[in-house]
Structure formats: structure tokens, C-alpha cells
Amino acid sequence: MRRKIGRKGLLLAIFFVIALLVAGCGPKLDQGSSQPASSSSSSSGSSSSPSSSEGTSGTSIEGGEFVLGMAISLSGGTAKYGEAAKRGVEMAIEEFNASGGYNGKKAVLKLYDDEAKPEKSVEVVQRLITQDKAVAIVGPANSGNAKAHIKFTQEAKVPEVIPVATGTAITQTYAGEEKNYIFRIAPFDSGQVGTMLKWAVEEKGFKKLALLHDTTGYGQGGKEDVLKQLKENYNLEPAVIESFQVGDPSMEPQLTKIKNANVDAIIFYGLAPEVAVYLKSRDKIGYYPITVASWAMGDPTVKELVGDLVNKNLYFVQSFTIDQSDKAKAFHEKVVAKYGEDIFPIATAQGYDSAKVILSAIKKVGLDSEKIRDAIENMTDFDGVTSAGAQPFSKDNHEALTKDNMFLATYKDGVIAKP
């Protein structure tokens, strides 16, 4: 018997050691990324071989070819973003080649899967620059990956346009340099918060707000942005601030508390799986407050997980909806015609625009990477499908989507539409 009791003390000690160990094995979300990054488990067996996009690598005609690089996640937590953005890029290249390329030179897409892992991302971006001699690169889906590899594109003087990763700091890293090679056509985090607050406070006149955020880098960053911008721009503070953890099976207590505080709207900051939990909990307690969220709420995963629950009082940041213009509708139909379905319309649109801005620059100045960068920065006649303007960038602004052209969309009968 003595042995048994001694063992229990031991068990407890081991329990805490394992608690630490297990905690380290959970899903990890990279700081500031708008999507779940790869898990920390490193034994992923997916192969790292490059997959050259089939449809676009056409037979070489006189005039030759040049390489447009792309490093994005086709596996891992952000695979859906990567796959959708890839389709957009392929379509832009197809159009570019159909219109004669650059002096007969056709664009070829060289695509690598970064597996949503920063170290993999660094590897494939270096390969694109040194081995494949990509004239420009369409960037990653994960902010952590972007942060890890932009050093290399910047140093190699290869322009990079980011179609998905939203971490605010990414495009500002080299803002102080003479030439910043990093551009973005995706809603950056603090711009999203600005858009959310502008809608809730200015347009709707909501004064009493609740903030519900996750405890990862994404939600914490969002919380800081929300508090800062509420204070500075509107001199307001949220009436209730609640948090939740990734993997929590329910948010009912938090929601009950918010319900009792009787707020005008909830600002929600979390990723797709947690959005699903939030929506289920809302349904459980029969409380459907107006919810304002970042673009993570528009992730198609949410709809897969909860179905019709997305249709009630949800407003979230978008740069593209199928119904925003005839051009957007035509683009959506082209995607459906080519791929059968539009799995993630906004990511495809942003991927398309990212490649298009590069290819339009190439049309003007040729294949010199530095000149392409200058042409992207100085472009004044851009014609994309997202809400990016005719002059998407300037010397001081490398964000094509800002508070002025991001907007809030909602679900109507399961389709993301303008409210």
C-alpha cells in the first residue's frame, strides 16, 4: 500500500510536467496572423516538391518566358486561403498571356507550398529568388511566414505583393528604406479594426460596445488595436471585455455576461473555428446581438461548421463581395467556369489582383525587378476586381486596401454580400 501512495505524489509532479508538455503541443497561432498557422508538430510528411502550375506553363513560343513566383500554403491551417489565391493568380496570368504577354514573353507561374511554416517559407522564397529567378513574387497567407522571409525579397530587390497575410507590421518593416519592396492587397489588421469601428460607431451610432477576443496573438493584437482606436478616435471604451481560448467548447458564460450588460453590438476578434463556437453559443442562449468582426468571420470554414447560423446579424470586413459590382460578378462567374466552384471568393480576388498589379507593371516597364517595383508603387491606372483603387499604392502607402475601401459585408442566405 505504501508504494501506491508514494506513487500518487509522483503522479502529481508528472502531471504538471506533462501539462507543460501537452500545452506546447496544442495548435499554435502565429503572432498577428489572421489564420491559424501550422501546428507545432514537425513531422508533417507532406512532400515539399515544387508544383508547377499546369494550365499556365504553356509550350514555349518565340519570345520565351519569365517566372512569376508564388509561395503560399497549400497545406496546413491556411490551405484554403492558399488554394483560392493560387486560382486568382493563375487567372491573372492566363489573361496576361492571352493578351500577348510582355513583347511576346509569357509569364509562367512557379508555385511552392510553404506548408504554413515560416522556416519552409524562407526556404522556398530563397529558391524562387536564386534558382527560379522570379521577377516578382506573390506572397504568403500567414503573417508569421511573411515576417520570416520578407528580409530576403527586400534584399534581393524582388517586389512581393501579399494577397492574404494581414499582420499590420509586414509592409511597414522597410518603410524607412529608400525602396520598400513589400506591397499588400489584403485587409491589414489595424485597417480592419478602423473599418469595423467606423461602421459601428460612426455609421450606426453604437456607443455601448462589448469586445470578445481570443487569447492568441491574433486576438490580443486585435484587442489592442480596438482599445487604442476607440480611445483615440471616438474617446470610447468597451463596456465589457471578455476573452476565450482556442479549443473552448462553449462561450455561453461570456455571452451571458455580455447579454446582461445590454450592449449595442459585440466586436468579435477570433479565427474561424472559434467563430463557429461563438455562433453555436449564441444560438444556445437565444441571443443574437449585432456582431462586428474581422475578415476571419468570412472564412468559408465557418459556414461549413455551423451552416445557417451565419445568417443572423454578422458584419465583417471584406474587400470583395460577389455582388459589389458587375465586374466582381463577372469575375466570380469566370472562376466558377474554370474551377467548378468559387471556394473562397475574397482570397481568389485578392490573389488575382496581387498578380495583376505585378503583370500590369511588367507590361509597362519590362522584366527588371527594380523597375517593376517602381511601376507598382507609381501605378495610377490599376483596374482590379477587389475594392482596391486605381492608384493602389504610393511611396508612403503600401496597402492597397485601407479604411477607405474596405467595407463590412454580411451573410445573406449563406452568401457573403453587401448589407
Added chain:
Amino acid sequence: MEQAIVSGLILGSIYAIIAQGYYITYITTNTLNFGQGDFLMLGALLGLTSIGMLAAAGVPVYLSLILAIAIVIIIKSVLGILLEQVAIKPLRHFFSIGWILSTVAVSIIIRNIAMLIWGRNVIPFPSPLGEKVIRIGTIGIAPHEIFAAISAVVIMALLFFFLKKSLLGKALSAVAFNKDAASLMGINPRFMALFSFALSSALAGIGGILVGPITNTAFYMGAGLGLKAFAVAIIGGLESPGGILVGGLLLGVLEQLVALWDSSFKDASAYVLILIVLAVMPQGLFGARRKEKF
């Protein structure tokens, strides 16, 4: 408040059912599977896949749920036996606590394999019972939650009767009490050890099917649940099935109530409760009191 208590009870009954898996192997072999949480995850994903396949084959909903549970029980029992053979038995003899690391190792292997098979995304696990929320006064409950809570209590009752009343169950307890004496009485301790691991693993599998539609189903879902269940086992007393049930419900409700007060302390509350319980009653709330002999 009422909502928080109801959610807490449902969550707690699931913690308790996983924790019973720790209890079974602990009383018979003095070891336990620290990967119980990942065994649960595997149960959920296997259950999801088999329900999907059965439904696609045209099997009626309820039948497919029952069949899926049966499939999971069979696969998980085999896995439990393998675990005992590979990770516990070889290590128990020459290094008495080696099995702790080896069960954790197996769980990490399982988690990675699950990631390769089912991917890294959260997978929708629609409950075969539908998603329509049932409302009782101010409280909303999903049908699957009622199913989970009732199943948990029924399974634990069956388990209790099995261990206390049936011959096989008594044999398990006998091995736990005194292995040598039991084997002199004609009980095969090897068989009993294998049996307890199969049972424990199957319990985790059923827990997975019960919990899957309530939480998000993904390869990483087990780690947190397994840990909470272990906390439940410690709080209730590792040697008392009734204590584990009470401990589970207590922890589930406590968590939800703490979250109602301040959500950032929710997880901490579980571990604070362990420390308090162990400081006051080192054998757990319902563990048998024994004087330590020196």
C-alpha cells in the same frame, strides 16, 4: 447562471467519462495512459468518418450512430491492447516509471498520424441528432448534449455494476488488490491488464463520439480534454469511480461559473481546485483514506 450550470454539468459528465479510463487501468495495473486525450480525439475522428461512410451507404441515422460507436469500440480496444503491449509492459519491469513517457510518446505519434490522415483543419462533425436547440425556460440545450450527458451517466453506471457485481469485474479488482494472490486463485493478471487497457481505450473512444459534435473536431482537440479529465481523476480520487463522476461535474460547473465571472481565469480555476483538494485531502475527495506507513 442556470445556463452556465447546465453547460457545466454536460461538460463535466464528459470529463468524468474520460477520467473513468484513467481509473480502470490505475486500479488494475497501477499505470495509466497519459495519452487518453489523444485516444479521445482518435475516437471522435474515427466516429466522424464511420458515421459519414455509413450515412453515405444509406444506413439510417440512429443505426449509423450505434454502428459507429461499435466500430470505434472495436478499433480502440485493439489499440488499447497494443498500447499495453508496446508501451507499458516492456517498460514496467526494468524502469518503473518509463511507461509515463512512453504513453505520452504514443499519444504524440497518434496526434501526428491523425494530422496526416485528417488534415490540420477543424472538421465539421454534425450531430446525427440534429442541431436544433431545445429550450427549457431560459436554458438552451443542443440534443446532442442531452445525449452525451445521459450516455455518460449510463456508461458509468454500467461500469460500476460491472466492476462491483460481475465475475470479470471482481477479478479486475482482485488483481488490483493483490496480483500474486489473484493469480494463485486462477485469475490471469496478464489478461486482466490487457482487458483494462482495452476498456480504458474504448471509453476514450466513446467519449470522443460524445464530445465531437459539441467541441471543434480536429487533431489537436484531445490534449486539453485529456488533461482536464486527469485533473478530474485526481480531484475525485483515482480509486473511486463515484468520486470521479462528482469531481467531473464539480469541475465542469466550476469552470463555467468562473468564466461567468471572468473568462480569463476559466482554465486556471481547474488547477487551483486540484491544488486545494490535494492540500486538504491528498487522496482526492472520495479516495480511501490510508495512513502512510514508513
